[in-house]
Amino acid sequence: MTSEFLMALAATITAFSVLIGAFFAIYKVAKRIGDALGVDREGRTIADRLDRVEHQLWENGGSSLADRVNNIEMHIVKVSAEVELIKDITLGLHNSVTGATPVVPQKRSSRKAS
Numbered sequence: 534m535t536s537e538f539l540m541a542l543a544a545t546i547t548a549f550s551v552l553i554g555a556f557f558a559i560y561k562v563a564k565r566i567g568d569a570l571g572v573d574r575e576g577r578t579i580a581d582r583l584d585r586v587e588h589q590l591w592e593n594g595g596s597s598l599a600d601r602v603n604n605i606e607m608h609i610v611k612v613s614a615e616v617e618l619i620k621d622i623t624l625g626l627h628n629s630v631t632g633a634t635p636v637v638p639q640k641r642s643s644r645k646a647s
Contacts, residue, residue, distance in 0.1 A: 570579045589598040 572578055591597060592599045
């Protein structure tokens with residue numbers, strides 16, 4: 534009876550040790566994940582940081598990255614139109630002074646010879 538009791542006691546102690554070890558391992562993993570996804574030096578969580586990035590992806594009236602890209606695109610279109618106008622005026626003045634006829638570039642087909 535004493536040997537059976539000692540075997541049961543040893544099995545119980547072993548089971549508790551295994552459970553405590555498992556809980557400790559899970560705690561260490563959870564702590565590492567919490568540290569990685571927790572707060573940064575400025576006290577912001579991962580959700581705060583992702584909200585800030587997401588804020589830049591959508592138009593919001595001028596302060597987002599999307600608004601700035603759209604603004605640059607509008608300026609490029611405007612500058613391209615001004616360059617075309619200046620080119621037309623310059624070529625028109627040149628042609629009127631020299632008496633040359635304007636040369637219209639012909640479009641080439643983009644087909645490759647087989």
